[in-house]
Amino acid sequence: MSEKKHRVSRRQFLNYTLTGVGGFMAAGMLMPMVRFAVDPVLRKGVDQEMVAVAQVDEITEEPTRVNFKIQQVDAWYESEEPKTAWVYKNEKGDIVALSPVCKHLGCTVNWAGDKNNPTRFYCPCHDGLYEKDGTNVPGTPPMAPLDGYVQEVKDGTLYLGKAKPRGGA
Numbered sequence: 001m002s003e004k005k006h007r008v009s010r011r012q013f014l015n016y017t018l019t020g021v022g023g024f025m026a027a028g029m030l031m032p033m034v035r036f037a038v039d040p041v042l043r044k045g046v047d048q049e050m051v052a053v054a055q056v057d058e059i060t061e062e063p064t065r066v067n068f069k070i071q072q073v074d075a076w077y078e079s080e081e082p083k084t085a086w087v088y089k090n091e092k093g094d095i096v097a098l099s100p101v102c103k104h105l106g107c108t109v110n111w112a113g114d115k116n117n118p119t120r121f122y123c124p125c126h127d128g129l130y131e132k133d134g135t136n137v138p139g140t141p142p143m144a145p146l147d148g149y150v151q152e153v154k155d156g157t158l159y160l161g162k163a164k165p166r167g168g169a
């Protein structure tokens with residue numbers, strides 16, 4: 001009696017076999033699709049690290065707007081993202097590269113954009129002000145200094161990377 005219980009009928013055998021083979025084939029077809037869908041997300045972004053933006057000997061003490069583009073790869077999407085920096089040499093001769101993005105609500109700041117503040121960065125959206133070194137002027141809307149670009153000088157050329165917050169008030 002118990003021997004009969006454990007016997008597998010022809011129908012059951014076919015069911016098991018076809019299910020196993022079908023599952024194996026389905027896995028073979030799905031694996032490449034799953035890999036295609038997930039792989040770019042798991043891979044780290046391949047953002048272009050540093051971009052040549054100016055010759056060091058052409059940088060003056062007056063902040064100058066420099067436009068450049070970075071290559072960005074975001075999962076499946078590749079793009080060229082336009083960037084802007086305010087670049088100048090400070091009184092010590094060090095290069096300063098500031099982001100033009102206002103720390104209040106993200107408008108674009110301009111050097112000497114306000115005739116009453118000819119030696120400051122000015123944000124026209126809500127009259128935000130920053131000192132030449134990017135420090136926000138107390139009493140104006142921005143609550144933090146302008147971000148600074150990661151920078152590197154190689155063979156007389158200035159390279160910029162990502163803009164990073166500098167903390168502060």
Ligand code: FES
Pocket residue numbers: 102103104105106107123124125126127128141142
């Ligand atoms: S966005 Fe610049 S002051 Fe408001």
